[in-house]
Amino acid sequence: EDDLKYRPHVDQTTVFADGGEFVEEDVEKTNRLPHFSNVDSGYWWIELGGQYEDIIRQAEDIRDELLKCVYGVWDHLKNCGDHGLANYDLDWVGIVPGYRESRRLEGDYILTENDVRANRIFEDAVAYGGWPMDEHTRGGIMDFDKLPSRILNFEGNYTIPYRCYYSKDVSNLMMAGRNISTSKMAFGSTRVMGTCAIGGQAVGTAAALAVKYDCTPRELGQQRITELQQTLLKDDCFIPGYRNIDKKDMARQAKVSATSSTEGCGPENVINGISRTTESGSNVWESKPLGENGEGITLSLNKKSDVREIRIYFDPNFTKEIMPSITKTVLDRQVEGMPSELVRDYKVECLDEETVVYTREVKDNTQRLNILDIPEVACDSVRITVYKTHGYPSARIFEVRIY
Incomplete structure (x- = not known):
């Protein structure tokens, strides 16, 4: 490791752990975003998955390939061109890859790109989002001729309906996080931690009410959606388009x-x-x-x-x-x-x-x-x-x- 840390820069060739290589003349063909220029973080574009049939069952294979990519990128930063890292060391590399996208479960409603763009206010809204829809390239780092991500911005924010948070097929199954009922494009916005967190609070509150009233998640949405929304507002959740109408207040x-x-x-x-x-x-x-x-x-x-x-x-x-x-x-x-x-x-x-x-x-x-x-x-x-x-x-x- 000390040798890697202090070895001098060499010219042109970046060697990946599996023997593949990129040469400096091909840099313009590779997938990079000029405004992501921090050398100490921001390497989200080191990702794979689209070329695999099942990213869940093949998770360990993908991890092994990602490690090759990580150390290949580090080798490039240290030894190809002057990136200002001659005296930098690599402290650690995570061994569990972060999933961007895997399973999504279908609910009674599937949130779509059009809903997001239109800032739609649903009658059963329980959460909201506002992150841009960013679509990562299917092949990840191996799509050399494509940018890592296509970002689709929109004005305002949108609501997420309660129907996206429970299964249409399993009567007592609820979901919160990256697996909620959305289209692929809408998922690009709903997947982020803040949006997942407020969805989680909505689901937890709904589950408690379902137990209280001895009903299914679907029945709760059909019969007591106003109570759920007002409980969330009372607990300081924000639901665009809704306000406090609590008669007990x-x-x-x-x-x-x-x-x-x-x-x-x-x-x-x-x-x-x-x-x-x-x-x-x-x-x-x-x-x-x-x-x-x-x-x-x-x-x-x-x-x-x-x-x-x-x-x-x-x-x-x-x-x-x-x-x-x-x-x-x-x-x-x-x-x-x-x-x-x-x-x-x-x-x-x-x-x-x-x-x-x-x-x-x-x-x-x-x-x-x-x-x-x-x-x-x-x-x-x-x-x-x-x-x-x-x-x-x-x-x-x-x-x-x-x-």
């Missing part, structure tokens, strides 16, 4: 006032049912700059009620990208630390005829969704006062729910 009928607010970010936004900024508006209350006494909002209930739980949805600034990556250019554009907009210190008070009957102070908050269990108390209003954020000058709250 007493905040929805409240009158909301604030000590201060900014244009387009009035206190009424915290009960409009949408807990994200969308094309329709900011959907957030934002105060003027915080002073020593803080800034707050008061929700006056339509009648004196017993309160047991308060949910507050703060602002962690979802517009800032957080992408799991080891690529330096990606890491460099991400902001470290807590989102400055997130509320850090605040106080909740329950009042009965302007008399405080319960107080809860929270310091050093690091969560967007704060669920506060309240010892049952009768009150006619709830006041939330923000004293400090993680750096932003003003208080920002997207939604408040009272149960």
